[in-house]
Amino acid sequence: MAKLPISSYLHTDVVYIARFLLGKYLFSNIDNILTGGIITETEAYKGTSDKASHAYSGTRTNRTEIMYGQGGVAYVYLCYGIHYLLNVVTADVNIPHAVLIRAIYPIIGTNEMLVRTGKTKVNNNLSNGPGKLTKALGIDLSINGASYQGSDIWIEDNKIAIKKMDIEAGPRIGVGYAGKDALLPYRFVFNYGDYIKKTH
Template sequence: MKLPREFYKEDGISLAKKLLGKVLVHHTAEGVTKGIIVETESYMGIVDAAAHSYKGKKDGRCNIQYKEGGYAYIYMIYGMYYCMNIVANEEEVPEVVLLRALEPLEGIPLMEQRRKTAKRKALLSGPGKLCQAMGIGKESYGLDLCGDQLYVEEPEEKTAFEIEASKRINIDYAGEAKDYLWRFTIKNNSYVSVKVKQEIS
């Protein structure tokens, strides 16, 4: 069942935790792909030196962050990869949740074809990888997750899991903000991204 708008109207940290274990669904011309969200990170706009919208900055790229929760914020990084975020909270509050890793659930052959690999654990274990495998690109920027093309739904089988918090990854430039424990993973899930060296110190 598709998650309602209200689900997304929470602060970025609460939403990041709530999204774990949910299922990301993307309908494309080639087929449907689904994956269970197993790793997320929070980016808290105003107070977060690592966020694109730090200090309330607005530009062409992060405008969508200022919309109400439930929209897709897609951005390109290093000129070669896309990363997908989910906008949280109310309008004018630039908080987002970055999806870092998914566990393949449906449309796996299509993912393998897009990723050019048959290693299941390599399909969705990273922000750039999951966008490539799910077929998410600039045309998905700003999509309403309450629409029919790209959305998040409740898993059919609810399984119990523990949430683990750790430091965010690859944001060394962000000063103190890099030490915030705003990365959340499902404990003992083998599909989280490879770079899991950072632990709570």
């Protein structure tokens, strides 16, 4: 496998990238420990025009500044004062689109993931939420701004050929405050369990 090239992140259609990232391998190498898994859930946040986005209406703050840079870097922020959430910044400079990685299926370094999360079993429950997956992968604010071409965090391509029918689209989670934008079908789920059943 090979790291996704920077060009993969510069597409201007953030919804396209959100679907594209499903089934790819997300890796982190934190404290010299390799952990990773298959991306199974993403959400698209469409820059300045999307009420659910932190960059809605072009607001620039210290927190969101990274979203306005070039795509291919990580945007990590603290939610509810408790959970770190991991995003992929996409598109070119001044277009603050981002994809929230909501879930992965754990594959590599699962023992370390159990230690980090305090869980005892490796299953889909280990990293099936945006706060849980950052904890399992050891991601915190020190990763904010890191390049996906670097050695801390990256995404690799693979041989998984996902068909349209393997992807479920629906409204995003926890964005009820966003008015009609809360209804946009910008959440994408790749049902990895069903995929395995069908191909084996």
